[in-house]
Structure formats: C-alpha cells, structure tokens
Amino acid sequence: MTAAYSGWIIAAALLLALAGIVTAVRDKSMGVVLLAGLALLEVALLVQAGIALAGLDHVRNKATFIGYLAGTLVIPPAAVWWGMAERTRWGPGVIAVAGFTVAVMTGRLMQIWNGAA
Amino acid sequence: MTQGDRQVRSGPGRLLVAVYGVFALAATSRAGVQIATKFAEAPLAYLLSAFAGIVYIVLTVALARNNRRLALVACAIELAGVLIVGTLSLVDSQAFPDATVWSGFGSGYGFVPLVLPVFGLIWLLRRRPAS
Numbered sequence: 001m002t003a004a005y006s007g008w009i010i011a012a013a014l015l016l017a018l019a020g021i022v023t024a025v026r027d028k029s030m031g032v033v034l035l036a037g038l039a040l041l042e043v044a045l046l047v048q049a050g051i052a053l054a055g056l057d058h059v060r061n062k063a064t065f066i067g068y069l070a071g072t073l074v075i076p077p078a079a080v081w082w083g084m085a086e087r088t089r090w091g092p093g094v095i096a097v098a099g100f101t102v103a104v105m106t107g108r109l110m111q112i113w114n115g116a117a
Numbered sequence: 118m119t120q121g122d123r124q125v126r127s128g129p130g131r132l133l134v135a136v137y138g139v140f141a142l143a144a145t146s147r148a149g150v151q152i153a154t155k156f157a158e159a160p161l162a163y164l165l166s167a168f169a170g171i172v173y174i175v176l177t178v179a180l181a182r183n184n185r186r187l188a189l190v191a192c193a194i195e196l197a198g199v200l201i202v203g204t205l206s207l208v209d210s211q212a213f214p215d216a217t218v219w220s221g222f223g224s225g226y227g228f229v230p231l232v233l234p235v236f237g238l239i240w241l242l243r244r245r246p247a248s
C-alpha cells in the first residue's frame with residue numbers, strides 16, 4: 001500500500017459521502033452519479049486490496065489487516081443494494097455512511113500497514 | 118398510514134441499521150482480537166467490549182427484522198452501557214488500559230456510541246404502532 005494511492009481512496013470515499021449527503025438533503029433517491037461513484041470506488045478498493053495482499057509480509061497484525069481489507073470490499077456493494085431497495089432520501093443517507101466508513105477503514109489500514117497496533 | 122410507514126427498518130431506520138451494522142462488526146471483531154491475543158491484560162474491559170459487540174449485533178438484527186420491542190430494549194441497554202462504562206473508564210482508568218467502544222463515552226469513535234442510542238430511542242419511540 002502507498003500513502004498516495006490510499007490517500008486518493010480516502011478523498012474519493014469522503015467525496016462520495018458528501019455526494020450522498022447532498023442527494024439526501026435534496027430529497028432524491030440514488031441516481032446514476034452515486035451508482036457510478038460506488039462502482040468506481042469498489043474498483044479502486046479491489047486494486048488497493050491487490051496491492052496490499054501482494055505485500056502482506058510487510059504487515060505484523062495480519063488478521064486485523066485482512067479483516068479491514070475485506071470490510072472495505074463488502075461495503076460499496078451493500079450500499080448499492082440498499083440504494084436500490086430504499087428509493088427515498090435515506091438510500092443516499094446509507095451511501096454517505098458507507099463512504100465515510102470506507103474512508104475511516106482505509107485510514108486504519110494505512111496505520112496498520114505503517115506498523116501501528 | 119400504510120403498513121410500510123410503521124416499519125422501523127425503512128426510511129431513517131435504514132440509516133440506523135447501516136450504522137449499527139458497522140458498529141456490530143467493528144466492536145465484535147475488536148473484542149475478538151483483544152480476547153484472543155491479550156485477554157489477561159484487562160479481562161473486564163475486553164468482556165465489556167464483547168458485550169457491546171453483542172448488543173450492537175442484537176440491535177442490527179432487531180431493526181433489520183422490524184422487531185421494535187427487542188430494538189427498544191437493546192437500545193436502552195446500549196445507552197445504559199455507554200453511560201456506565203464511560204463513567205467507569207474515567208473513574209477507574211486502571212481497569213481500562215485499552216480503550217473499548219464505550220470507554221470515554223465513545224470518544225475513540227467520535228462519540229458516535231453516545232449519540233447513536235439517543236437517536237435510536239427517538240426513532241423507535243416515534244414509530245409506536247397504531248393501537
């Protein structure tokens with residue numbers, strides 16, 4: 001993992017969370033923008049997971065690291081599923097939570113990667 | 118009001134399910150790691166950590182399955198838990214050398230654990246079934 005790449009993921013996830021909040025405030029359900037954003041985020045997270053797993057020897061606390069890694073991969077699809085099921089402003093609300101969670105989890109991944117407990 | 122309007126899991130409730138789901142995962146896995154690797158260091162704190170995780174799991178499932186009564190009970194336990202553990206962690210910090218979700222009133226998690234049960238209770242109480 002590199003700080004530059006994961007930094008971009010954190011920024012993108014936060015941007016997506018912001019888009020979710022804006023959509024919820026405007027009282028709209030999930031549209032193409034949020035859907036595409038979640039898809040792009042998932043692709044970026046898959047790449048990050050690939051990079052991270054390739055350098056797994058680097059990590060001391062492997063179980064926690066893989067747990068967070070798997071968590072980030074599961075969240076965007078779950079958010080898409082709920083965005084489609086909940087056709088009110090609360091669908092994008094869930095997407096906002098998902099974006100924020102991915103950002104926090106990626107931050108934790110960086111910390112573990114860099115040797116923090 | 119239609120049946121759907123009375124559900125605790127739809128609308129804002131879905132947001133609660135999402136946040137509780139994240140906390141259920143976070144708290145349970147954290148407690149699992151703590152208990153598996155260093156239980157002897159702070160047994161009380163780690164057991165409370167695990168208890169918090171279980172409460173979050175129960176809440177997630179209860180909300181997702183529209184079980185309003187169970188969700189209410191779990192929410193009340195959650196609020197009591199965060200207040201009691203939060204106070205204890207400040208009074209007797211020796212028993213809590215490693216933070217749990219509820220220590221310091223959830224300060225390690227942006228105080229979300231303190232705010233969450235309040236929102237949960239408000240939401241559940243406003244969704245009182247029509248008698």
